[in-house]
Amino acid sequence: MQIYGLKNCDTCRKALKALAGAELIDVREAGLPEGLLARAEAEFGGAILNTRSTTWRGMSEAERAGAPLDLIAAHPALMKRPLIEADGKLYLGWGKDTQAALGL
Template sequence: MKIYGLKNCDTCRKALKALAGFELVDARADGVPQEVLNAAYAQFDAQLLNTRSTTWRGLSEAERAGAPLDLIAQHPALMKRPLIVKDDQMYLGWTKDTQAALGV
């Protein structure tokens, strides 16, 4: 049971605090395994890319046109956070729906 995000992200910290037994994997420091990214992209498609981040706003139009998984590999902060993996289920973001599904 893992939470992929950033250690200094407030939302990731809230999720980690609420979910006992989960491990935080820092996407910037440790990276996200390619198979996890592929599965998340297959499930969430373009929602996986955080287009509201300052990192996104700092990219040129040419860079933004790149493949989403390549962009996330180059700039881990572009991944919407947190990406929560529990057993064979994935959840994206710390929304009320995610919290309800995880029993928080």
């Protein structure tokens, strides 16, 4: 099981602690595997973009108008976190729905 996020993100750390044996992959340092972000966008749509982040709030309207995948490629902190891949299935965020789907 892989958790894609940021090593200094509290939510990602909570997910890592709760999911024994999971591996945290820092998207700022390692990036995302080829095609994973496109798969996530196909499944979650615009929800993949974290519009509550300080990075988003610091962007101009013109910058925000870009395609979500391009924005995340340029600013990895804009990806909603964590993005969890388990047994070929993707989960986004660390809400009660994700925790229940993962058996927690």
